[in-house]
Amino acid sequence: MIDQPKQELLTIVKTAVNKGEFIKMTLSKPGSGDQECKNIFLKPFLVKDTIKLSFTYRFPTKDQVSNFELEAAIEELDCIIGASFLNVNLFTTTNNWEIRYNRKRKSKIWKKPPTNSKTPDLDHDNKKQRLIVPENNVYLHQLGVTTAAGKVVQKKFDKFRQINKYIETIDHLLQEVDLKKGFKVADMGSGKGYLTFALYDYLKNNKLVDARITGIELRGELVDKCNQIAQDADFENLIFRTGRIEDYPTVPLDMLIALHACDTATDEAIAKGIKSNAKLIVCSPCCHKQIRQEMKGSVELNPMLKHGILLERQAEMVTDAIRALLLEANGYKTKVFEFVSTEHTGKNVMITALKSKNQRDKAEVLSEISSLKSIFGINTHYLETLI
Ligand SMILES: C[S@@+](CC[C@H](N)C(=O)[O-])C[C@H]1O[C@@H](n2cnc3c(N)ncnc32)[C@H](O)[C@@H]1O
Known part of the structure; x- marks a missing residue:
């Protein structure tokens, strides 16, 4: 059965990244109790005029970072949302979005007003670390x-x-x-x-x-x-x-x-x-x-x-x-x-x-x-x- 809310969210992520409106995203509530990765934090960054997404996988004793091109990021999200993580919060400059899965793994999506409508300064983020x-x-x-x-x-x-x-x-x-x-x-x-x-x-x-x-x-x-x-x-x-x-x-x-x-x-x-x-x-x-x-x-x-x-x-x-x-x-x-x-x-x-x-x-x-x-x-x- 198609997970409609998830597909809707993935389309919103794609559009937000392409329009430079994606601020951040958090995946939380692990799908199983013994899962080692407790949550994932996503943020955009700029490489050669292309926006990519950086995923920070948070484990109890360390963080692990992987960077993805947009298409690969969508594939990764498609695999883990609703399986490895049951809550998702997306922040864009136009709206906040939330997906939650219940015990039977049925999902529901909510749209909320944005907490922050300022366009993320992707270049600034890179410069700080150099x-x-x-x-x-x-x-x-x-x-x-x-x-x-x-x-x-x-x-x-x-x-x-x-x-x-x-x-x-x-x-x-x-x-x-x-x-x-x-x-x-x-x-x-x-x-x-x-x-x-x-x-x-x-x-x-x-x-x-x-x-x-x-x-x-x-x-x-x-x-x-x-x-x-x-x-x-x-x-x-x-x-x-x-x-x-x-x-x-x-x-x-x-x-x-x-x-x-x-x-x-x-x-x-x-x-x-x-x-x-x-x-x-x-x-x-x-x-x-x-x-x-x-x-x-x-x-x-x-x-x-x-x-x-x-x-x-x-x-x-x-x-x-x-x-x-x-x-x-x-x-x-x-x-x-x-x-x-x-x-x-x-x-x-x-x-x-x-x-x-x-x-x-x-x-x-x-x-x-x-x-x-x-x-x-x-x-x-x-x-x-x-x-
Ligand atoms: C691939 S380049 C790397 C240059 C630089 N280390 C870098 O990472 O940008 C390798 C350099 O080592 C020099 N080289 C190779 N064998 C050498 C040797 N036995 N003595 C001195 N230079 C050597 C080559 O001429 C070449 O310029």
């Missing part, structure tokens, strides 16, 4: 991320978002280290420098830290361009040098970063970080060729690996798992996680390592590495040869 702002930022403009007037260029919105997400991630890690005596950072494979500039800007101008950052990059033309931008932005302790990661001298460092450095360049960078006794190592790996080639030999042992895509994914996981373990074996506490959603970039795994006094037992970690290698038929992980 650590790097687009306005008056010489480097963001010269890198093509913003216009001269300080507006994010539409094509570069993903990059801008990634820069902010990355700074947020680093900001959490920085709480664990002492920044008072200055902070020396090396960025290995700095490329066009988007994240290098943002990190310097954040450390220097938001955290007021005496930061010194060196970007190391193979391609001389990128190094020249970045040095020019650093000069124009008055970033006097940010310098870029042409060279190979492997040739960078082992000097004491507070932090080493390597974002999307190709294949084993990530390993070269991690090894430099360990040898330089860096307190923090942050890398986001790129391609994973070395282990994938080694894993080819184990197809008979592991039928999964005969499928190209699964081999690729397994290789990524094994490569990064062993990287994290080798960092642990060298006195670091590690985390491996997705730092931006896959809809923005596929290369979104981040490994963070913080030098720790509570080190794991080295023999135990090495034995875990050895078991992993034997399961996947791997002789050597490139990083092992470097440290």
Whole structure:
């Protein structure tokens, strides 16, 4: 039987979002007593001129957020209203709406005058959360991320978002280290420098830290361009040098970063970080060729690996798992996680390592590495040869 009130509400949600009249929505009264998610809160936000809906799923000890395009949001709501949640309150600028289900799961809809008729300021909501702002930022403009007037260029919105997400991630890690005596950072494979500039800007101008950052990059033309931008932005302790990661001298460092450095360049960078006794190592790996080639030999042992895509994914996981373990074996506490959603970039795994006094037992970690290698038929992980 068609749930008429629910279908009516879904049409109202669609229209309200499209007209920019959707303020918020709450789903409450769980459909079953043992349901872990107690309620869901929805609000709209703007991405590249498109309104999406953010769902905050509230659990007893945590909130979990997922963002949906409008069509997908409607599908999600269609599944959960009347099943997982029995009360719904929708607030739009023209009316408030409420649906309630009784014990027999029969629904009824009410229309009420609006509590708030002000159009939601979606952009304002986004701006509040940004650590790097687009306005008056010489480097963001010269890198093509913003216009001269300080507006994010539409094509570069993903990059801008990634820069902010990355700074947020680093900001959490920085709480664990002492920044008072200055902070020396090396960025290995700095490329066009988007994240290098943002990190310097954040450390220097938001955290007021005496930061010194060196970007190391193979391609001389990128190094020249970045040095020019650093000069124009008055970033006097940010310098870029042409060279190979492997040739960078082992000097004491507070932090080493390597974002999307190709294949084993990530390993070269991690090894430099360990040898330089860096307190923090942050890398986001790129391609994973070395282990994938080694894993080819184990197809008979592991039928999964005969499928190209699964081999690729397994290789990524094994490569990064062993990287994290080798960092642990060298006195670091590690985390491996997705730092931006896959809809923005596929290369979104981040490994963070913080030098720790509570080190794991080295023999135990090495034995875990050895078991992993034997399961996947791997002789050597490139990083092992470097440290
Ligand atoms: C995919 S780009 C990433 C750039 C930057 N880290 C970012 O995330 O925007 C990787 C960069 O690493 C550089 N690179 C790769 N291997 C390198 C090596 N062994 N030494 C120095 N730079 C390297 C490449 O030239 C390229 O510019």
